[in-house]
Amino acid sequence: MALKYALVHEWLTPKATGGSELVVQEILKSVEADVYALIDFESTNPDSYLFKRTIGTTFLQQFPFARNGVQKYLPLLPLAIEQLDLRGYDVILSSSHAVAKGVLTGANQLHVCYCHAPMRYAWDMTFDYLHSSTAGRGAQGLLTRYLLHRIRQWDVLSANRVDYFIANSNHTARRIWRCYRRPAAVIYPPVDTERFCFQPQKQDFYVTVSRLVSYKKISLIVKAFNRLGKPLVVIGDGPELKQIQQLARSNVQVLGWQSDAVVEQYMTQAKAFVYAAFEDFGIAPVEAQACGTPVIAYGLGGTLETVRDVREYGDLGTGVLFYEQTEGAIVAAVKTFERYQSALNLEAVRSHALSFSPTVFQDRYRSFIERCYGEFHQHLSSTNKRADEYSQSTDI
Template identity: 70%
Template sequence: MNQNLTYAIVHEWLTPKATGGSELVVKEILKYIDADLYALIDFESTNPESYLFGRSIGKTFLQNFPGARNGVQKYLPFLPLAIEQLDLRNYDIILSSSHTVAKGVITTPQQLHICYCHATMRFAWDLTFDYLANSFMGQGIQGMMTRYLLHRLRQWDVLAANRVDYFIANSQHTASRIWRYYRRKAEVIYPPVDIDRFSYQTNKEDYYLIVSRLVSYKKVSLIIQAFNQLGLPLIVIGTGPELTKMRQLAQPNVQVLGFQPDEVVEKYMAGAKAFLYAAYEDFGIAPVEAQACGTPVIAFGAGGTSETVRDIRQHPDDGTGILFAEQSVPAIIEAVKTFLAYEGKFNPEVARSQAAKFSSDIFKQRYLGYVDRCYSRKQRSTGAQKN
């Protein structure tokens, strides 16, 4: 990296309640780029347990809105306006980490803006009708207002995408969405997964595992219902608004443990017969972590998992799991039965090797290399314009 350049990293929100894959990417980038950090809201610099504790972080007027600590998604109409208020004129390179509005920061023609896109605004694009059907905001008069808001948000989103010089996508799946909605090409650089955190274990125990936030779109309830019928031992680790619902749904063969510390998660991940994953994600870190333990994965075969998990039926020599075609109880039951038929053919070493393709070292090499190449192109372009 050019040490004479100034960098700013822009993310959507920094709160103890948001610690997913996009936040891990920001944490990784900050390890090797000396950059100032900006976000719509920041409650991590005052959190003693955060790696950002005590750090100076730029933020917007949303910081003082009621309930901001619990998230600003409820202030959706204000997000585009808020992100545009960040004054980043003093930086040479802007690195946005975006799944909603971070890519919409305003820059000058002299600056380079590279966006790492974790996801397009799916609620405003391909999941619009699901969002409207499953929310009270999609009904009646307020439903008409919501539809108009989403219409205007789509217009702004395309405008914001055109402020980006170069896009990075976290998967081929996300890259295809970037092309579909913005007509922009994106370099695919998979997110960093700390595979060294997880112990590689060849001897598996007699239980299946879920590690997930317990929210509706993760479809954990489908897996629990499937195992209620199968009668096989299932352990569910994670917390969220559906925790009570999941515990009420579970039969005696299903243990819902709620939140567990990292060392417990790692222990269960290493010992599991198989890891279950039914979410439709743009990447999905958990299935890669499971493979780092040598644990095969049974997952919904769309989105990021179609790139990170190799179905043993198509890849008999280096398969790492079973992919099912739809998010339904019968499909999950059938996938588990298929897994049992192939169980003896899975090689833990192959799973570990597959996970290694998504290591932090590979991310660092590819991300820094891409930023350098983009800056060189910018310099050549600027020189050509001057001539």
């Protein structure tokens, strides 16, 4: 009899189109599963791969302004995810960066979680969040700190509901161990490498593509290029757009939001892609490499696994890493890149990116689920056998 699968993700909205949503899309190509989420506004979106699909949701679906994101209802997220009734499934697959892994499951159900990251605002970025938000100040700040404390407690508790963890990078696997004391297999997320064409002839400009939010450090990149005087193109939208436009000098073009076609054009033609964020994985640097475009990136987190420093890898190198999120470190990295640029093999840059393709992800994910199911039921059978033997030995 065929196994029944359920796939649980946090939220599905047209505004949520990042790496975790790409993982959901590729999981659904790997296994046939029913989909559940806290909220769903994608099944009514004609442009979505989930259009007209039946998706199970929670009571948050009916809350005011839920379409713009349920993060505003943070205290209710653990309660909401626990209301999903998944008793009719053999295998539960969760795609989690917040609470999806906290669904309730039975003893005979296998639960495999693809963890994009433990909740950032509850763990690694707690103090960034408190210091940058009015919610972190005064009496409200005390309440926020208590709320985050309780969420951390629930987060650790809910990790025990997962049978097997998958991490999107070795960096995330270390974070999962730090927060939950659970091992995690690493399966890199899928990157649509075929979307980008290989272009060996580059033009004389640099590019960065990003949401314009503080932790992406776009302002640092702009300040560095203000000093360098070299041409930089900034593509993206977000709350820091006006600030970055005011900061940029004449050598820096800030284009704001652009269509996929325009993004692909600039990423393909740029001499290098510049990336200063600290990410658990980071899809944009891999997309750039798929164009044969080298990457200058902050060397902590996921980029340590996706960008090969030319100084270490030689003709297999794909860019240059820097190790401080400072203006000076970026300036030095750009100068280093220009010294080593001729040593980079752009075909090798493209080839490296292809190791993160969707087909590679699907094969590895499917194989891992099959292995987990075999191990889980072997363990379940041996546990039941021991329980029966114990019961018989204690019969009076």
